[in-house]
Amino acid sequence: MDMIQEATHVARAEAARALARAGSAGGEFLTFRLGAEEYGIDILKVQEIRSYEQPTRIANAPSFIKGVVNLRGVIVPIVDLRLKLGCTTVEYNSFTVVIVLNVRGRVVGAVVDSVSDVLALPHDSIKPAPEMNASVDTSFITGIGSESDRKLILKDIEALMSSADMGLIEPEFAH
Amino acid sequence: MGEMKSEVSSSGAGIDLSQFYQVFFEEAGENLDRMEQQLLEIDIGSADDEELNAIFRCAHSIKGGAATFGFSDVAELTHQMETLLDKLRRHELAPTAEMVDVLLLAGDALKAQLARHQGAGGDELDTSALLVSIRALVAGKAAPVVAKPVAATHIAKPVEAAPAPSGPRELELQVGPLEDISQAESLLDLFKEITDLGVIEPLDGGQSADGMRRFKVTTNSSDNDLLDLFTFHVSREQVKLMPLGPGYGFHPDAPGAPEQTADEVGYGFFDNAPGAPSPDEHVSVLAAPVPSETTAVATTARAAKAEKGPAALESSTLRVSVEKVDQLINLVGELVITQAMLAQNSRAVDPALYQQLVAGLADLERNTRDLQESVMSIRMIPMSIVFNRFPRMLRDLATKLGKKVELVTQGEATELDKGLVEKITDPLTHLIRNSCDHGIELPADRVAKGKPEHGTITLVASHQGGSIMIEVRDDGRGLSRPKLLQKARERGLSAPDSMTDSEVWGLIFEPGFSTADQVTDVSGRGVGMDVVKRNITEMGGTVEIDSAEGYGMRVSVRLPLTLAIMDGMSIGVGEEVYILPLSSVVESFQVGDNMIKTIGGQHRVVEVRDEYMPVVELERVFDVPRFDWEHSCAIMVVVEAENGRVALMVDELLGQQQVVVKNLEANYRKVDDVSGATIMGDGRVALILDVNSLVRRSRH
Numbered sequence: 001m002d003m004i005q006e007a008t009h010v011a012r013a014e015a016a017r018a019l020a021r022a023g024s025a026g027g028e029f030l031t032f033r034l035g036a037e038e039y040g041i042d043i044l045k046v047q048e049i050r051s052y053e054q055p056t057r058i059a060n061a062p063s064f065i066k067g068v069v070n071l072r073g074v075i076v077p078i079v080d081l082r083l084k085l086g087c088t089t090v091e092y093n094s095f096t097v098v099i100v101l102n103v104r105g106r107v108v109g110a111v112v113d114s115v116s117d118v119l120a121l122p123h124d125s126i127k128p129a130p131e132m133n134a135s136v137d138t139s140f141i142t143g144i145g146s147e148s149d150r151k152l153i154l155k156d157i158e159a160l161m162s163s164a165d166m167g168l169i170e171p172e173f174a175h
Numbered sequence: 176m177g178e179m180k181s182e183v184s185s186s187g188a189g190i191d192l193s194q195f196y197q198v199f200f201e202e203a204g205e206n207l208d209r210m211e212q213q214l215l216e217i218d219i220g221s222a223d224d225e226e227l228n229a230i231f232r233c234a235h236s237i238k239g240g241a242a243t244f245g246f247s248d249v250a251e252l253t254h255q256m257e258t259l260l261d262k263l264r265r266h267e268l269a270p271t272a273e274m275v276d277v278l279l280l281a282g283d284a285l286k287a288q289l290a291r292h293q294g295a296g297g298d299e300l301d302t303s304a305l306l307v308s309i310r311a312l313v314a315g316k317a318a319p320v321v322a323k324p325v326a327a328t329h330i331a332k333p334v335e336a337a338p339a340p341s342g343p344r345e346l347e348l349q350v351g352p353l354e355d356i357s358q359a360e361s362l363l364d365l366f367k368e369i370t371d372l373g374v375i376e377p378l379d380g381g382q383s384a385d386g387m388r389r390f391k392v393t394t395n396s397s398d399n400d401l402l403d404l405f406t407f408h409v410s411r412e413q414v415k416l417m418p419l420g421p422g423y424g425f426h427p428d429a430p431g432a433p434e435q436t437a438d439e440v441g442y443g444f445f446d447n448a449p450g451a452p453s454p455d456e457h458v459s460v461l462a463a464p465v466p467s468e469t470t471a472v473a474t475t476a477r478a479a480k481a482e483k484g485p486a487a488l489e490s491s492t493l494r495v496s497v498e499k500v501d502q503l504i505n506l507v508g509e510l511v512i513t514q515a516m517l518a519q520n521s522r523a524v525d526p527a528l529y530q531q532l533v534a535g536l537a538d539l540e541r542n543t544r545d546l547q548e549s550v551m552s553i554r555m556i557p558m559s560i561v562f563n564r565f566p567r568m569l570r571d572l573a574t575k576l577g578k579k580v581e582l583v584t585q586g587e588a589t590e591l592d593k594g595l596v597e598k599i600t601d602p603l604t605h606l607i608r609n610s611c612d613h614g615i616e617l618p619a620d621r622v623a624k625g626k627p628e629h630g631t632i633t634l635v636a637s638h639q640g641g642s643i644m645i646e647v648r649d650d651g652r653g654l655s656r657p658k659l660l661q662k663a664r665e666r667g668l669s670a671p672d673s674m675t676d677s678e679v680w681g682l683i684f685e686p687g688f689s690t691a692d693q694v695t696d697v698s699g700r701g702v703g704m705d706v707v708k709r710n711i712t713e714m715g716g717t718v719e720i721d722s723a724e725g726y727g728m729r730v731s732v733r734l735p736l737t738l739a740i741m742d743g744m745s746i747g748v749g750e751e752v753y754i755l756p757l758s759s760v761v762e763s764f765q766v767g768d769n770m771i772k773t774i775g776g777q778h779r780v781v782e783v784r785d786e787y788m789p790v791v792e793l794e795r796v797f798d799v800p801r802f803d804w805e806h807s808c809a810i811m812v813v814v815e816a817e818n819g820r821v822a823l824m825v826d827e828l829l830g831q832q833q834v835v836v837k838n839l840e841a842n843y844r845k846v847d848d849v850s851g852a853t854i855m856g857d858g859r860v861a862l863i864l865d866v867n868s869l870v871r872r873s874r875h
Contacts, residue, residue, distance in 0.1 A: 058843075058846055058849075058862070060797075068839070068843060068860050070858055070860050073509055073512070074842070075839055075842060075843070077843040106842045108842060167844070168843060
């Protein structure tokens with residue numbers, strides 16, 4: 001009897017510990033809209049949120065790189081995530097927002113349709129990313145989070161921005 | 176740094192000395208650099224008193240600091256060096272090339288020790304062999320360790336001063352001038368009181384002549400001990416110990432007088448005198464000189480130094496961290512932007528109504544410009560900082576390779592931005608090593624060719640327009656065109672005979688290229704020159720080679736002078752604004768369509784006076800969208816880069832202003848034909864055009 005009691009006690013302690021660990025692995029996410037979908041990215045990578053202003057065009061850049069803007073004296077490239085991720089409608093209006101990110105020591109701006117809020121998602125509310133067909137850009141999706149009835153596509157924004165085909169970083173520097 | 180604590184614990188004052196370490200390390204570093212430089216410059220045949228004193232002081236300062244902080248290994252080594260240097264400055268020993276070598280090695284050992292104490296780690300340096308050498312030199316014997324293989328031994332004949340033998344020495348003690356000459360007697364008494372000190376007897380028969388007394392001292396003790404003793408009664412300057420020479424040599428022309436080299440006549444002491452070096456040349460002879468040339472070279476070197484004398488006074492400086500200076504430069508940059516914005520927005524202001532406002536803004540512009548110039552100059556440091564490391568490096572290298580090389584530097588006062596200085600040092604080092612290794616021939620070969628035995632490597636720095644030019648020239652064997660072409664073909668590169676000479680010389684920048692027959696550990700492996708070119712290009716500079724086989728080679732490096740703020744001309748293409756560096760703009764004019772001709776069906780040229788210049792249509796280069804389909808490019812701007820001129824076709828000239836150059840690559844990547852970006856008065860970004868690459872584009 002004693003052995004069983006002790007084993008149960010140990011098992012319960014382990015479970016509690018695992019739960020506590022997992023709870024802190026959820027993270028806080030900034031949620032934003034691209035077309036009909038809602039996305040979430042690690043809040044720690046977000047520097048600020050600005051309204052969209054017409055950037056200075058850079059010749060011969062991919063179409064999703066709109067150009068560069070002046071952010072308090074720093075030249076920041078602006079990437080339109082809607083174009084990169086293949087959204088159908090792309091508008092630039094008063095609701096259009098730029099999320100200024102700080103990834104791998106670089107400051108980059110990402111254009112999105114609108115920004116919602118910051119959510120703390122516990123680990124157990126995040127499900128692994130499903131396998132989808134190639135028509136949707138599924139790279140860098142770390143999981144699907146759910147909060148009330150919202151489904152959030154969680155993306156690794158750092159990896160996305162540093163990837164070679166994003167064209168922000170010269171190939172020899174991309175790691 | 177475990178041993179630190181045990182050594183520092185002796186400072187019972189309870190002050191935490193570690194806060195002063197950094198200052199000590201920096202100052203010790205400077206002292207070591209200065210000492211090394213002076214050791215390299217020293218003339219073995221006729222060393223200047225002031226030079227020897229200066230070297231002594233360097234060692235002395237380091238010793239003092241090291242002892243205070245408990246770095247006993249450093250203190251010990253410097254103490255020994257100090258002993259040797261003290262003898263040298265007191266002319267008790269004559270300098271030899273060997274001593275200079277040992278002192279240079281000791282300097283290296285000190286650097287390593289200090290680095291270790293700063294936390295670089297590593298084992299404790301074994302300086303015992305070095306210490307033995309120094310002690311041997313102090314005692315007047317040859318050092319047991321031969322530091323370097325001296326390939327061509329032409330050691331200048333040392334001035335024969337009697338080295339101190341180990342037995343009882345006979346010295347001459349000179350006391351005075353004294354106001355009360357009887358004080359000299361008390362020295363006599365003092366000396367006699369101490370047993371075993373030796374024997375002292377008057378040389379001047381007990382009478383003083385011209386206020387001086389002279390005694391003969393026979394003793395086993397060291398000079399230092401004697402002097403310590405005598406300074407009980409008289410001050411240090413009034414006591415002099417000399418070896419007992421044939422004559423007393425008190426007066427300049429008396430027999431036995433120390434050589435008064437400064438008075439030698441007719442060796443270019445003054446600017447226009449025969450044998451004078453040209454004012455801005457600074458010659459340091461490295462490998463040991465041929466004896467017959469010694470005196471002439473020695474005095475010309477001294478003359479050059481004498482001219483530099485007043486400038487060599489200790490300038491008062493302030494040690495400031497680089498971050499603070501950079502922060503200051505950034506803030507001034509932002510100020511320039513704000514001022515430009517104010518200027519632009521106030522253009523519409525009626526000057527009659529707002530007279531004071533307009534006047535104030537004009538003042539602001541002037542003040543901002545002055546402030547900016549001053550601040551930019553803070554980061555500028557003279558090229559001498561870069562050049563200073565080369566004499567030592569070249570000396571070691573030349574000795575190792577058995578060659579004789581002289582280094583001549585010009586334009587050391589040319590100033591360069593600190594950031595560039597750090598980046599230019601490695602490429603320059605490589606170029607010099609290359610010249611020494613592959614360019615300069617062995618002495619015997621040079622003589623056979625009728626060249627002087629000494630090869631010369633010349634380093635020249637100068638300002639040219641908005642750039643700084645650095646040249647590395649040598650009078651060695653130069654590049655061989657046939658060899659280069661052959662090597663290129665072997666490596667599968669396209670090398671037609673129709674290549675111009677400069678294109679052929681440019682081949683050595685290809686990776687892996689080397690026509691060296693042997694790979695030494697210095698160079699020859701072919702990984703150097705392409706890295707040099709890449710480094711320089713990354714700095715926004717260019718590098719070119721010129722050579723004449725049998726005569727020598729010249730490598731010219733051109734770097735932009737200031738990176739941060741420049742004068743720009745803003746031009747409009749379509750709806751977009753671009754900036755051209757004003758220093759590259761030659762002229763601009765209006766064109767009609769009929770002035771543009773086509774060559775070969777594709778290349779467009781425009782006639783400018785008597786010259787046909789290629790046309791670059793910026794609209795096409797930057798794919799500028801056009802909203803009205805009238806071809807409105809009506810203006811040509813002629814720009815010049817070092818590789819040629821082109822005419823840029825633009826819509827309009829917008830204006831001229833100072834722009835703060837912002838780095839595009841910090842957050843983005845390198846864009847073709849664009850060298851950077853700037854922020855205009857309205858807060859928008861404008862791209863700054865890279866004129867060099869636009870010119871290059873027109874050539875292909």
